[in-house]
Amino acid sequence: MSVKKNDLFMGLYLLAAVIFFIISIPSWLLDIMLAINIGIALIILFNTLYAKEVLDMAAYPTMLLFTTLFRISLNVSSTKLILKNGDAGHVVETFGEFVGGGNLIIGVIIFVIIIIIQFIVINKGTERVSEVTARFTLDAMAGKQMAIDSDLNTGAITDKEAALRRKKLQQENSFFGSMDGATKFVKGDATAGLIITGINIIGGIAMGMLYGGMTINEALSKYTILTIGDGLSSQIPSLLISLATGILVTKASSEGELGDEMVGQLFSMDRVLLMVGAAMAFLGAFTPLPWYVFIPIGVALIIYSRKVGADAGAAKIEEEVEQEETEAQEIRKPENVVSLLNVDPIELEFGYGIIPLADVNQGGDLLDRVVMIRRQVALELGAVVPIIRLRDNIQLNPNQYVIKIKGIQVSEGEILFDHYMAMNPGYVEEEITGIPTFEPSFHLPAIWITESQRERAESLGYTVVDPPSIIATHLTEVIKQHLSELLTRQDVQNLINNIKDNNTALMDELVPKLMSIGEIQKVLQNLLSEGISIRDLVTIFETLADHAAVTRDTDILTEYVRQSLKRAISGKYFPVDEVTSVVTLDPAVEQEIMGAVKNTEQGSYLTLDPERTKKIMQSLGEQLKKLEDMGKNPIVITSPIVRMYFKKLAMDYYKDIIVISYNEVESNIELQSVGMVTA
Incomplete structure (x- = not known):
């Protein structure tokens, strides 16, 4: 019900803006609409002030368009009333007389100053910040996506958290892209307000002299004050919206509120407050500046600096005591055994000498290669590889790495950092000097060579591989060998869910009427154990549905499936x-x-x-x-x-x-x- 009310409100808000362009409204209704306009501008301003991050105001670009349209429609309505009746209501009249103090010159000056502040200071800066932020957000998107993939593969985040972070990243990119264009509305609104004001003054003088029988001074006085009031009543809300836009595009995402952050950052260092307080007191005591202003401010800052210093010291002592208590509680607390029961499906542990290969800050791309391994295996064999956990292990030799499946070591290797592995494909006759070794994936003879020997080895026909590629190839082969035992019932259920929407009849017939999830799992494991891809799940399930009514023996069913996949098997081996x-x-x-x-x-x-x-x-x-x-x-x-x-x-x-x-x-x-x- 609340959604319908919200939709009704937005519809009426836009409809009113359109109607105000077409028909003339009475001055009392204009007063109400101007008050609503000011109220909405204040609501938007304080919402942007207290929003913790920009996505809390994700609909802001659309709000900007709606409020701009509504404000301009009120400008048009007030212009009609000024030129037609010489009366635009109490709000416009009050702004014209009260803000200018009843003085025409002062009113014009105040109005021009507000226009300058909005147009040159706030709008110009907001437009530039929006443009730069949109550009940098778009440029950084690829790096942020890679960081999410890296965190996912190292186990720092779960699949659900990764999906949420990717969604938030896309929303931020879309938001700043929209804000880059939406700031043009604010700039155009200020320009339109200035032009409308000029037209009102000229048109008002003409109307007063031609139809009202006024002298030029009388027309100038009356219509200029009304025009200034009209301009101020629309430009002040416009200024508030501009300020809100500036706050939003310059806001840094943080967990705290903007007021706490700004005040905390300005008045958190006692040394700064002490120096500023002393400088203010000095200016009041030894210069002609009014001492009764500068000295009290200086003394107040010095006193406050002492309080900030005392609070910081107490907070530090309290933090140290709290840390000691936490450490003591951790020592006294019984070990959480449950957390030790979790077994990672795949682990890659390496010595400290291999850390640079996995550290992005040191130029390592091992994490990116792990992401590519999961994609490669999915495309080649049709199964989703579980999260590959990467860990450093100081118990290993510096250049050693081990691969574990379900917590048990199944393979290991050793590399020489800053060296390359050269392998003879079988037809290279000239040998090069190096350190003899064996390629870990297929146990082929190879030699370690230096960077300086690489070009010569390649020219002779050797296959030269860098250390990250060696580890990635080894890990890929180990995963392929053990992929059948990594395939769980939940994985099978996920595979079924992926094709169920387009193959409802097939899946309704097969599961659970003819076969259980566990029996399908056995068939798929049999295929993967011999390196047969299960990407063509529809063909596999169709074959199972044809023969499961005759036999429930998963080995025999596997043979039927293999025969239905003969095109893929022939393409793989022949x-x-x-x-x-x-x-x-x-x-x-x-x-x-x-x-x-x-x-x-x-x-x-x-x-x-x-x-x-x-x-x-x-x-x-x-x-x-x-x-x-x-x-x-x-x-x-x-x-x-x-x-x-x-x-x-x-x-x-x-x-x-x-x-x-x-x-x-x-x-x-x-x-x-x-x-x-x-x-």
């Missing part, structure tokens, strides 16, 4: 324009594996004899060695029904092996078998 070398599986071995499969209510598993397993894996190793010597990926092609069992069997021996079924290969792909796994 280039279209070349023949891909692979290893195949002997049909006899396939038959033996299927014969060893046992089906239970908990799922299927292999019961293959250990000796047979050993022989099959030895044969597999020999065939994969052929692919390795050729520089090819270790790809094994099997029949669809055997694929998942053979993959589980081989994973314990060859972690990088890629097992693909014939049904996952596009028809236009050319394959060449370089060997067959037998036993």
Whole structure:
């Protein structure tokens, strides 16, 4: 109900402004409208004075437009009354006589001074501040966005807090951009007021002489006082609005109110007050200046400086006592064990020597790279990587870093600061000197070289990588390897929510009628564990909906989904324009594996004899060695029904092996078998 009343008020306010341009209103109504205009200007002024930050007055640019329009409409109405009747009401008459003290010359001078103050001092400064603030706010937006991303990735803020800060940043940018244009309303209003005043004086004299039978002196006296009163009654509210605009665009965001901030900053230093008080007393005692003014002010400042100094000392002692009590309470307080139970999904800990790489103030861009890692993995695999926590750890070697998944270390590396890692792609014959090492992501041989050797190494054909890229690549690979275990039920629910609006029928059929969130999670984890992207969720869920009524075995459902994603799988492993070398599986071995499969209510598993397993894996190793010597990926092609069992069997021996079924290969792909796994 309150919203409707507010809308009604705004509608009437604007409608009144439009009507006043068209029709003539009686002088008593003009008095009421001028009083309302002054009241609104005072309300706006004090609201800007006590607003803690500029966004507390986010609608100010629109207010500026509305009040300017309303004020000009009153100017037009008063002009009609002055020229038509020679009477614009008591408010205009009072302003003209009282402000000028009944003297025409004084009234004109006061009016001109107010115009100068508003037009040259306040409006000009406000316009410039708005323009500069808008420009700097826009220029700083990218840096502020990066700072929010960095705080989010270091865990300093949550996703919700980051979203609120981004929203506030956009609002500030929009506000200052609007204020840059809105200040033109204030400037135009002052100009229009000056022009209208001049027209009123000339028109009033003409009306008085031609239609009122007045002499030029009588017309000048009467109409000039009315015109000055009209100008003052509109320019004083305009001055208040200009002042409010100036306060708002120069206000610094702070938690305290502006009055407390200004008074506190002016009268907080006892030394300053003491020196100013002594100077004022000296001027009163030893110069012709009135001693009864300067000496009392000087003495008052000296006395107040003593009080400020005493209060500051007491506050310091109180703060020290309070700090000691707080520290004592912290020592006595039992440790908050609950806070220690939280486990971060992903952590990157590093020694103090790597801190410059993560410190933005020292030119480090590791935080930005972490943001890019999350975006890269989301685009490549379709899963949202949890917050990556970055921490320094003095227990590590200066140049060492470790990567933890759910609090457990899964990988580590060491870098040499101010060095570069050079790797031989395989065709570089000339060697360069350096410190031998291994690339941490893929454990490839490499050497550390200095900045001076970098250009030569690149010219010889070496792949040269800087330390931040080494850490970022290592972290990316570790995340990809463990992304399946990082995918939680809540993550799956979020993925479902993202596509539910456009696929309501599908999701209503699948969840929870056919499958639970946990079962869908298992399927998606199976795909991610083998590096298959889950971005095409609609295809995945469509396939699950087709087959979940037949079987609830998540491993079998995963195979159906893989077959529906064969275009993506083929594109990942098999280039279209070349023949891909692979290893195949002997049909006899396939038959033996299927014969060893046992089906239970908990799922299927292999019961293959250990000796047979050993022989099959030895044969597999020999065939994969052929692919390795050729520089090819270790790809094994099997029949669809055997694929998942053979993959589980081989994973314990060859972690990088890629097992693909014939049904996952596009028809236009050319394959060449370089060997067959037998036993």
